[in-house]
Amino acid sequence: AQSVAQPEDQVNVAEGNPLTVKCTYSVSGNPYLFWYVQYPNRGLQFLLKYITGDNLVKGSYGFEAEFNKSQTSFHLKKPSALVSDSALYFCAVRDFNKFYFGSGTKLNVKP
Amino acid sequence: EPEVTQTPSHQVTQMGQEVILRCVPISNHLYFYWYRQILGQKVEFLVSFYNNEISEKSEIFDDQFSVERPDGSNFTLKIRSTKLEDSAMYFCASSEIQHNEKLFFGSGTQLSVL
Numbered sequence: 517a518q519s520v521a522q523p524e525d526q527v528n529v530a531e532g533n534p535l536t537v538k539c540t541y542s543v544s545g546n547p548y549l550f551w552y553v554q555y556p557n558r559g560l561q562f563l564l565k566y567i568t569g570d571n572l573v574k575g576s577y578g579f580e581a582e583f584n585k586s587q588t589s590f591h592l593k594k595p596s597a598l599v600s601d602s603a604l605y606f607c608a609v610r611d612f613n614k615f616y617f618g619s620g621t622k623l624n625v626k627p
Numbered sequence: 628e629p630e631v632t633q634t635p636s637h638q639v640t641q642m643g644q645e646v647i648l649r650c651v652p653i654s655n656h657l658y659f660y661w662y663r664q665i666l667g668q669k670v671e672f673l674v675s676f677y678n679n680e681i682s683e684k685s686e687i688f689d690d691q692f693s694v695e696r697p698d699g700s701n702f703t704l705k706i707r708s709t710k711l712e713d714s715a716m717y718f719c720a721s722s723e724i725q726h727n728e729k730l731f732f733g734s735g736t737q738l739s740v741l
């Protein structure tokens with residue numbers, strides 16, 4: 517069965533510092549991996565995806581994610597965090613027409 | 628960007644009562660989904676819907692759950708006899724084509740069963 521895990525419930529970072537939100541996956545076959553973000557009172561918004569190709573994937577709002585097959589990880593990164601990046605982040609894996617989500621990581625960026 | 632809309636944003640009900648959660652998917656989308664998230668747990672797949680029928684459902688989606696597209700715009704999730712453990716945030720989502728990776732999500736309905 518496909519699954520993802522987000523080991524951190526919360527990540528705190530100072531504005532301007534780099535941020536990493538961790539995700540590990542367990543899949544049979546090729547992984548199709550995604551990151552979504554949820555701002556308060558909004559739905560989940562697509563950030564980026566990895567299907568195949570380059571291990572470093574760039575997405576919306578300056579975010580990127582690194583696919584690491586040997587470590588079965590797909591960590592979300594940003595070189596310089598903004599206060600406006602504070603939100604709930606979900607990692608997900610796609611299996612045909614279903615998405616399996618992680619439990620979410622709350623990112624707090626402090627000024 | 629187009630949005631999926633869900634109503635109500637919060638729903639409080641008594642155990643055993645029926646609830647209907649409503650969603651308006653994006654107008655040109657063909658595939659519709661319901662997910663839920665119990666507080667502190669993962670976002671879980673419930674059901675997918677295409678061409679006026681269920682295309683896939685999870686083990687969570689038992690006989691007390693049903694979905695319907697009663698007209699050309701709404702997509703509803705009905706829980707016939709709510710249980711305490713049905714308390715969760717319910718998300719509706721839609722996509723243009725089945726294997727399109729991009730799901731568009733609504734902002735969710737927080738269901739509280741007392």
